[in-house]
Amino acid sequence: MRAAVLTAPHAPLVIDDVETAATLRPNEVRVRTAAVGLCHSDLHVIDGLVARPMPVVLGHEASGTVAEVGSGVTDVSVGDHVVACFVVYCGQCRMCRAGRPAMCQDRTATMRGVDDEPRLSLGGREVHQWTNIAGFAEELVLHRNAVTVIDERMPLDLAAMLGCAVATGVGSAQTVARVAPGDHVVVIGCGGVGLNVSQGAALAGAATVIAVDRSDEKLALARERFGATHAVNTASDPDAVARILELTDGGADHSFEAVGLPGLVGLALDVTARGGSVWAVGVFGDAAEVTIPAAHLHAGKGVHGVRAGSLVPARDLPALVASYLDGRLELEALVGRRLPLERINEGVADLHAGTGARTLVVF
Ligand SMILES: [Zn+2]
Ligand SMILES: [Zn+2]
Structure with a gap:
């Protein structure tokens, strides 16, 4: 073959x-x-x-x-x-x-x-x-x-x-982070996984889903088809962090890093509210190390690794199929x-x- x-x-x-x-x-x-x-x-x-x-x-x-x-x-x-x-x-x-x-x-x-x-x-x-x-x-x-x-x-x-893309993205928002109705959510990276984090958070009832990327094309996709309520382009907006803090009334409850770059974990922490959570969904290179200012820990913020959206294949994959066939999943x-x-x-x-x-x- x-x-x-x-x-x-x-x-x-x-x-x-x-x-x-x-x-x-x-x-x-x-x-x-x-x-x-x-x-x-x-x-x-x-x-x-x-x-x-x-x-x-x-x-x-x-x-x-x-x-x-x-x-x-x-x-x-x-x-x-x-x-x-x-x-x-x-x-x-x-x-x-x-x-x-x-x-x-x-x-x-x-x-x-x-x-x-x-x-x-x-x-x-x-x-x-x-x-x-x-x-x-x-x-x-x-x-x-x-x-x-x-x-x-x-x-x-x-x-x-x-x-991969859908199971990891939707699972990260719903199974791992347990995004709840009314939550403010930031998703950094609008590739296949990030778009599905956005979609999963929107389906879970998040009040605000802010898509963050360096590509206007991907940001438009996130807003038009994957449930994002706002888009922020970090390549063209020098005040991206301040804008996200304003849109989320002081920071997100959940921020997702869906790229796999250590520096973006830092960005996720910067846009997360006190007591909120950062979820590292992206796959990092073998040699990558994440360094974070300890002040974020004193602010009660958590940084959590995510593996495959904690997928339970026999339970979650048929459920995703049903969501698609019902017209709920893009x-x-x-x-x-x-x-x-x-x-x-x-x-x-x-x-x-x-x-x-x-x-x-x-x-
Ligand atoms: Zn993959
Ligand atoms: Zn086993």
Whole structure:
């Protein structure tokens, strides 16, 4: 099957004929890919900010149709429509038993062993599956807990984005921060995740949702389609902080950093009210360090890390599908453009340029 392979940081992705394991393990499924989104955390690996073994197939928000199931899989069937999501959980560890699969402590339990035949290979050499998904490929061989069966009425291309951008964004606002009716919310960064934080906060009843970005195009999208009540451009407005403090009557109850730049955690603290919370949603580079003025702590502000919006796939992904089918969840406007796999490097260029919302590779 064809897949886009990364062989070294900064190299272009190469479309190659990658072999998938011929025989499934009892707990595995084979999925024919329908679509996969390009996400900034894929770019982190391409840019060398996040080090991973190579060669590797990136892509961690995918959708598709189940083509085969292992002998031990009883609750997924051939023909099912699924979302493949990077929250691949063992189901056995302390966090999984407590209903917190996004915090799973034993990811190796969902991978093949080092001495086993690899799920993906090229010329006899193992090709790594990033996040246990490797979505930039025509076919996915996955642990059963990497997939969630969804309603067949859900358009499969749009479903791909549920696995990362939507789950992380909406989950950060609703499950993690528990944004409440009347809250003042600031969302820094209006990419795929940030737009969904905005949408999640608006759906939760926030009184004010202030979108913050350096792109007027993205800010317009946040206001017109994703529930933001105000937009502030930090590139063109030298008084951005003062303006946000005014709009929020002294600062936000919840500020979300949805980019992954340490300095923006500082900006989030500056626009947060006393006693409020900063939620670090963006994925930071391996070497990133966040330094904050301690006075913010004395002001009762908290800084919290967020992992995958604390997603519980089996609970949250079908709920997001239902929200879309009911007309409450915006997804179409998230899509910048759709590309075939052969043109995936144009999608990587889109990520570098920071234009549009999500680029989807469709099969
Ligand atoms: Zn992602
Ligand atoms: Zn676990």
